[in-house]
Amino acid sequence: MSEVVRLERHDVVAIVTVDSPPVNALSAAVRGGIVDCITRAIADSEAKAIVLTCAGRTFIAGADITEFGKPPVPPSLHDVLNAIESSPKPVVAAIHGTALGGGLEVALACHYRVAVKEARLGLPEVKLGILPGAGGTQRLPRAVGPELAVKMIVGGDPISASDALKNGLIDEIVEGPAAGGEAFARKVLAEKRPLRKLRDDDSKLAAAKADRSIFTNAVAALTKKARGLEAPFAAADAVGAAIDLPFDEGIKKERETFLKLVASDQSKAQRHAFFAEREAAKISGVPDGTKARPVERVAIIGAGTMGGGIAMSFANAGIPVTLIETGEEQLKRGMGVMQKNYEATAARGGIPADAPAKRMALIHGVVGLENVKDADLIIEAVFETMAIKKEVFNALDKYAKPGAVLASNTSYLNINDIAKETRRPQDVLGMHFFSPANVMKLCEIVRAEKTAPDALTTAVAVARKIAKVPAVVGVCDGFVGNRMLAQRSKQAEKLLFEGALPQQVDAVVTKFGMPMGPFAMGDLAGLDIGWRSRKDRGIKSEIADALCEAGRFGQKTGKGYYKYEAGSRAPLPDPEVEKLIDETLQRLGRKRRAVSDEEILERMMYPMINEGAKILEEKVAARPGDIDVIWLYGYGWPVYRGGPMFYADQVGLKHIADRLAFYAKETNDPSLEPAPLLKRLAAEGKTFASLAKAA
Numbered sequence: 001m002s003e004v005v006r007l008e009r010h011d012v013v014a015i016v017t018v019d020s021p022p023v024n025a026l027s028a029a030v031r032g033g034i035v036d037c038i039t040r041a042i043a044d045s046e047a048k049a050i051v052l053t054c055a056g057r058t059f060i061a062g063a064d065i066t067e068f069g070k071p072p073v074p075p076s077l078h079d080v081l082n083a084i085e086s087s088p089k090p091v092v093a094a095i096h097g098t099a100l101g102g103g104l105e106v107a108l109a110c111h112y113r114v115a116v117k118e119a120r121l122g123l124p125e126v127k128l129g130i131l132p133g134a135g136g137t138q139r140l141p142r143a144v145g146p147e148l149a150v151k152m153i154v155g156g157d158p159i160s161a162s163d164a165l166k167n168g169l170i171d172e173i174v175e176g177p178a179a180g181g182e183a184f185a186r187k188v189l190a191e192k193r194p195l196r197k198l199r200d201d202d203s204k205l206a207a208a209k210a211d212r213s214i215f216t217n218a219v220a221a222l223t224k225k226a227r228g229l230e231a232p233f234a235a236a237d238a239v240g241a242a243i244d245l246p247f248d249e250g251i252k253k254e255r256e257t258f259l260k261l262v263a264s265d266q267s268k269a270q271r272h273a274f275f276a277e278r279e280a281a282k283i284s285g286v287p288d289g290t291k292a293r294p295v296e297r298v299a300i301i302g303a304g305t306m307g308g309g310i311a312m313s314f315a316n317a318g319i320p321v322t323l324i325e326t327g328e329e330q331l332k333r334g335m336g337v338m339q340k341n342y343e344a345t346a347a348r349g350g351i352p353a354d355a356p357a358k359r360m361a362l363i364h365g366v367v368g369l370e371n372v373k374d375a376d377l378i379i380e381a382v383f384e385t386m387a388i389k390k391e392v393f394n395a396l397d398k399y400a401k402p403g404a405v406l407a408s409n410t411s412y413l414n415i416n417d418i419a420k421e422t423r424r425p426q427d428v429l430g431m432h433f434f435s436p437a438n439v440m441k442l443c444e445i446v447r448a449e450k451t452a453p454d455a456l457t458t459a460v461a462v463a464r465k466i467a468k469v470p471a472v473v474g475v476c477d478g479f480v481g482n483r484m485l486a487q488r489s490k491q492a493e494k495l496l497f498e499g500a501l502p503q504q505v506d507a508v509v510t511k512f513g514m515p516m517g518p519f520a521m522g523d524l525a526g527l528d529i530g531w532r533s534r535k536d537r538g539i540k541s542e543i544a545d546a547l548c549e550a551g552r553f554g555q556k557t558g559k560g561y562y563k564y565e566a567g568s569r570a571p572l573p574d575p576e577v578e579k580l581i582d583e584t585l586q587r588l589g590r591k592r593r594a595v596s597d598e599e600i601l602e603r604m605m606y607p608m609i610n611e612g613a614k615i616l617e618e619k620v621a622a623r624p625g626d627i628d629v630i631w632l633y634g635y636g637w638p639v640y641r642g643g644p645m646f647y648a649d650q651v652g653l654k655h656i657a658d659r660l661a662f663y664a665k666e667t668n669d670p671s672l673e674p675a676p677l678l679k680r681l682a683a684e685g686k687t688f689a690s691l692a693k694a695a
């Protein structure tokens with residue numbers, strides 16, 4: 001039987017090693033193993049000091065999240081910490097990889113901490129909708145002071161080993177974790193250093209005790225962006241308790257808040273998002289062990305908004321790219337936009353001052369498609385017209401080296417048709433980035449009919465390498481995200497015909513937690529694009545057409561569904577729009593009715609969920625969690641609502657199916673009829689999540 005925690009002794013130093021892949025999470029077995037080994041090391045009269053270290057790729061990366069919500073199994077994490085902290089022999093944590101959450105809390109209970117220089121240390125619990133529940137909110141402020149503690153606990157981002165050393169979180173940077181930890185333990189013994197217990201050391205709290213603004217200012221800066229989230233505020237309160245209360249009372253408060261948060265809907269949603277993101281990286285239907293093709297050189301075709309954003313994503317990850325344009329003029333313009341973009345970010349303090357030059361040096365701009373010849377991955381980001389895409393892929397077939405993965409960034413077009421332009425359809429797939437591509441994390445990886453498994457694996461691996469969140473989807477109009485969004489847009493427009501105003505619809509959607517409503521989004525994207533395309537197709541949309549005929553193209557003309565003051569992007573409701581809507585409805589012989597916020601919310605969300613059900617049935621998405629990931633990372637769906645399919649399960653599928661059937665009848669709209677899969681699950685009292693479990 002393989003032991004998840006083992007004990008050995010190198011003369012006077014006992015070494016406790018956690019060995020529980022993949023990330024040494026604190027499962028019941030690991031907790032039990034640590035308590036057992038620490039107890040045995042204390043009992044071993046030969047051992048004078050103890051090192052706690054980990055095998056594999058990382059130090060303990062946290063509590064075992066899969067155990068949350070299940071009945072607790074002893075020993076608790078508090079029992080583990082007590083066993084360590086109360087040890088009469090010094091315990092040294094030796095850290096490599098990531099010491100996160102409960103992992104860092106274990107280290108904080110040790111008397112000393114050392115880490116290798118690549119290590120990262122953090123308390124990311126807020127990202128799971130909880131707070132550090134094993135003393136982290138009380139010990140970390142005592143280790144590094146409340147200001148940095150707030151930053152780490154309320155913000156949730158880890159810090160580097162060198163910052164940890166600078167701020168007193170670790171005692172030394174070492175070469176290798178186990179050997180370094182052992183050497184440090186010998187030093188502690190030789191120098192007869194005392195047992196340092198953070199619980200007993202309030203020295204770093206003194207400044208904030210005297211001037212609470214140190215703490216409140218740090219909290220204000222971090223909670224600004226936490227709209228709708230419960231955990232960051234609760235975490236801030238818990239750190240406040242470290243300043244205001246004795247240690248044991250602070251721990252009690254932390255524990256109470258932890259138990260409340262871990263049972264909350266928000267935390268369930270955020271934990272779902274964590275696992276859904278990791279599941280999404282696993283491609284269904286691809287044989288186990290399928291290896292990604294090596295990608296050393298990347299070429300991007302088109303230096304427009306999308307191509308430039310994609311190139312920046314690679315440069316941000318330190319990967320050189322060749323950016324190809326058809327002419328010097330276009331190339332110069334594209335390179336200029338990226339340069340300006342980087343400079344603006346640096347001026348805001350978002351990246352170091354020398355980053356723009358360093359990153360631009362990684363983007364090699366050239367003219368001519370023949371420059372793709374050395375690339376292992378080629379991403380096409382030219383105009384969204386099938387004829388042009390076909391032309392490009394035709395040429396790529398001629399110039400690209402054998403085995404190169406050929407990706408299109410199309411957001412709607414049929415990848416099967418694009419692949420047919422080449423003699424290597426097995427190498428062709430979609431990599432649909434979202435605008436602005438250097439910021440948005442989602443990448444829909446589109447699997448075409450003939451895409452080879454290893455081409456898909458390559459695209460997923462590359463996306464992760466440039467810090468994107470990949471989700472594999474099938475071919476259909478708009479793929480997953482935009483196909484669902486189209487249903488929402490359709491209902492948004494219909495609501496205006498029935499009596500709602502743009503600001504009412506948008507307010508309901510933003511109150512739900514989306515960053516923007518459909519009309520503000522339309523103004524941002526520009527209303528003229530849709531207008532032209534409707535004209536080409538001979539389609540009418542009276543209100544949107546009337547706006548465009550009045551020269552209201554959105555933000556770029558200072559007015560659209562809203563008006564905008566010069567230099568501002570803040571949408572302001574405009575009585576002229578209301579008048580224009582009234583006139584249009586009168587002309588069409590329609591009467592405005594009062595539309596409730598509840599109806600707006602249901603008609604914004606449920607049709608998208610219905611489309612999601614169709615997408616699952618057609619197997620365009622493999623799992624409901626993949627759809628959630630797409631909405632979380634591509635459209636700003638609030639993480640505390642877990643994604644549309646998770647949200648649907650919370651609301652109840654029967655309710656959603658009933659309401660859709662109701663609206664289909666009420667508004668005479670057959671597209672709102674519940675999808676067969678939704679109907680079936682609703683009738684069986686099941687959830688979308690049950691499909692993932694059955695798969």
Ligand code: TC6
Nearest residue numbers: 022023025061062063064065066100101102124133134278
């Ligand atoms: C906490 O500690 C609270 C304490 C209070 C208690 C009172 N549990 O991300 P990867 C799995 S809260 C269970 O692909 P990487 C993951 O699902 C926790 N499983 O790897 C995946 O499984 P799969 C605070 C976990 O190298 C596999 O490990 N800690 C956990 O890109 C590999 O994961 C955190 O929030 C876990 N805690 O990144 C840290 N962590 O292979 C969460 C990972 O079956 N973890 N798995 O799909 C991370 O941020 C990253 O996993 C990483 C490694 C940076 C540790």
